[in-house]
Amino acid sequence: VARQRLERALALAGRHQYLRLQSVVLITRAHLDWFTGAWGGLAERAAALASPEDILPLARLEALLVTGLLEAAAGARAQAAEHLDSVLSGQRRSGVLADSMEAAAALSRLALADGCVSEALEVTGEPADIVARKGTWVWATDLGPARVAALASAGRIGEARKLPVSFARGLGGRDAPGPRAGMATC
Numbered sequence: 667v668a669r670q671r672l673e674r675a676l677a678l679a680g681r682h683q684y685l686r687l688q689s690v691v692l693i694t695r696a697h698l699d700w701f702t703g704a705w706g707g708l709a710e711r712a713a714a715l716a717s718p719e720d721i722l723p724l725a726r727l728e729a730l731l732v733t734g735l736l737e738a739a740a741g742a743r744a745q746a747a748e749h750l751d752s753v754l755s756g757q758r759r760s761g762v763l764a765d766s767m768e769a770a771a772a773l774s775r776l777a778l779a780d781g782c783v784s785e786a787l788e789v790t791g792e793p794a795d796i797v798a799r800k801g802t803w804v805w806a807t808d809l810g811p812a813r814v815a816a817l818a819s820a821g822r823i824g825e826a827r828k829l830p831v832s833f834a835r836g837l838g839g840r841d842a843p844g845p846r847a848g849m850a851t852c
Contacts, residue, residue, distance in 0.1 A: 668698055689721040693729045700732050709736050724765065727756045731769055738772055747776050754789070767793050771808035774816050786816035794829070803836030807848035814852045 672695045679688040693715050699708050715721070716729035734749035750773045757766040770793045777785035790813040797806045806813075810833050817826035830852035837845055 690725045693725045696732050700735055724760055727753050735772055743776055767805045767809040771812035774812040778819055783819045787820055790816050801836055803833050804842050804845045806833055807844045810848045811851040
């Protein structure tokens with residue numbers, strides 16, 4: 667459904683020569699390809715989408731996020747961390763809190779893979795506090811499992827056990843498959 671809607675949006679943006687929207691749709695489609703495992707040629711597309719100067723800064727950050735996620739999956743941890751840190755910094759500067767959750771989660775996973783538990787706790791701390799304070803648990807799809815892993819790695823088992831309970835309560839009866847999967851992963 668998402669892919670069909672993105673294709674429709676791309677066609678409309680092309681027909682009306684709305685180039686900025688066209689770029690946003692292409693980047694969103696690349697992000698969808700990341701989520702669905704359609705990775706053939708994705709690294710090149712994401713890198714190309716992250717470079718033009720005429721696209722919206724937040725859209726460029728999303729393309730860079732996909733690039734960083736792919737680098738992490740490929741084992742290029744230093745490159746991935748550099749790109750993901752740039753994404754997280756840019757998103758924080760822009761005040762787009764919801765977008766920062768995925769980058770923070772990915773950075774946390776990289777930190778834990780390197781044995782840097784305090785770094786994993788630090789990078790997930792503020793975003794987890796924002797989610798809890800605002801009650802926006804749908805934002806915790808990636809962040810929740812990363813935060814639980816960081817807390818457990820630090821021996822903070824009580825906090826690690828409480829987070830999924832709060833996550834479940836915060837989702838309530840919402841039809842939200844992604845966040846529900848994140849909660850179950852916690």
